[in-house]
Amino acid sequence: MKILGDISAIETIAQGTGIRELALLRQRYGLGNWYKRKGVAVVELPSVERQMAEIHWYEAHGIGKVKMKVKRWL
Numbered sequence: 001m002k003i004l005g006d007i008s009a010i011e012t013i014a015q016g017t018g019i020r021e022l023a024l025l026r027q028r029y030g031l032g033n034w035y036k037r038k039g040v041a042v043v044e045l046p047s048v049e050r051q052m053a054e055i056h057w058y059e060a061h062g063i064g065k066v067k068m069k070v071k072r073w074l
Contacts, residue, residue, distance in 0.1 A: 001045065001068075002043070003044075004041070004042045004044055004050065005042055006041070007040065008041065010039040011037065012036070013036045013037060013038055014035070014036040015033070015034065015036070016033070016034065018036075019034055019058070021058070022034060025060075025066070029060070030063060032062060032063050033061060034059070035058070035059050035060070037058075038054060038071070039054075039055055040053070040054055040074065041053065041055055043070060051074075052073070052074040053070045053071075053074060054070070054072045055068055055069065055070055055071065056068070056069055056071050057069070
């Protein structure tokens, strides 16, 4: 999966202790003010097909975006 272009319609779903995987994120990537976010982007599939998708990821200042995944196809 490869994201083409910018992610739009970005929203914060949860932050800090509202994130279920907070302990795992801190252990694996370090301390930070963690946010769970969602947005919409064009995704290129392995078959070279392009499709709009809703994407979820975790993000912290100084660490960046981690664990990006497609939640649904649009």
